[in-house]
Amino acid sequence: MQGYLRADGRKGIRNIVLVTYLVECAHHVARAIVTQSESEDVQLIGFQGCYPNEYSLNIMERLCTHPNIAGVLIVSLGCEGFNREQLAKTVAASGRPVETLVIQKSGGTKSTIAAGLERINSLVDVAKQSEIVTMDINELIVGTICGGSDGTSGIGANPAVGHCFDKLIEQGAACIFEETGELIGCEQIMADRAITPELGEEIMKSVEKAENYYTHMGYGSFAPGNAEGGLTTQEEKSMGAYAKSGSSKIHGLIKPGDIPSQGGLYLMDVVPDDTPLFGFPNISDNAEIMEMIASGAHLTLFTTGRGSVVGSAISPVIKICANPETYENLSEDMDINAGKVIKGEATIAQVGDEVFELVKLVASGQQSKSEELGHQESVITYKRFDAIGPSCLPTIR
């Protein structure tokens, strides 16, 4: 495999110039710059809110310095609470070129778009100079999430991803699974897989926190489509989702934006700490994908039964469909047909090997289906987190 070497030493599998708006009021201008740039390598993300939030700033900093990012254009209205100076400083400190445009100081919509297009041209030129180097599997970070799960997800797609994770981890990659609220009922078996008893305790606590949090919200992480697809309870959905983690030991428990310190399997705790403050922990699948990417995921394995079509900005999404009926219906959107498992036409290991091979191809530059189709969704939310405890990350083996 080959990657793009960044000034901070990290290696990316894509070479993207990112335009980010810092409040919804700057969205239109930022989007117009991206659209009018007519470059496939220019992508858009943003944050809607006007109020400042430490977590949102941290996530934005992580996204703008992701190894797939070659340069950043920040688009600010001017009066919003987002700390654009700190964001620009962090991006610059990572060795990436960064430009900031403030609409209120740039003469409004038209002139900011014009200025933005100029800046984008020079950022794209710089990106083209990125050094291409060899990249090994042990330098990859791969995330997994499930979306639109049904009764087939836990039989075909999720265990196939688990098999792929086992192979990636054997070869030194870091793999991240989540979401503690969707692992309610699996806490004890996960704790038993932790590399230390202290980490096991942290895992137990994180799932207990998720249960309390979702109880307070009044809803579990359970969508109507899950029920239509045959899933009845949160813990049933959890048991199916859990299969994505494979059979490796669990090496760490991270929160969004924490980057795995070495290869191994990591659980991501996306449920905010302290009393519930800003609403649901995972408002949509793309919020979870963004958090994976903020933690360094080069690509995300997305399993589905009902059939999600999303992709993501910044990092490719590979979709693995467990339900043969859905696969037939949405085959243009699906990268892997795991429906073969419940039809008895392939084993979990065979489909898992197929996922593994596709990970290597997509990491080498092949577009996933959602990339080809132009999906570049992104969501960044408000949250509040405490730092992870000392036993949450593995010490050097």
Add this chain to the structure above:
Amino acid sequence: MLDKRFVLLSNEDNVFVCCEQVFAGDEVCLEEHSIFIKTDIDVGHKIARNELPQGEKVIKYGAPIGSTTQSVGFGEHVHMHNMKSDYIASHTRQRRSGEE
């Protein structure tokens, strides 16, 4: 033997999972007994492997996934109308389980 339209995920399970849609009135062989299915069953849905009394733990993947809220007959659909979470309520577009 088990009808190929259903799968047993773990030996301890007391439900089968549907792999291919079956319709009310279809005859299916569920291990030792053949029965006529009472309601349409979609892919991914569960039916009872044996009679389940009210309050019984429902076992799938070899793990408890909730409890029955009423007794469920052999081969009957097991879903939100007759089972619930032991942790947190599920919801559909119309209602949360356990609410009218």
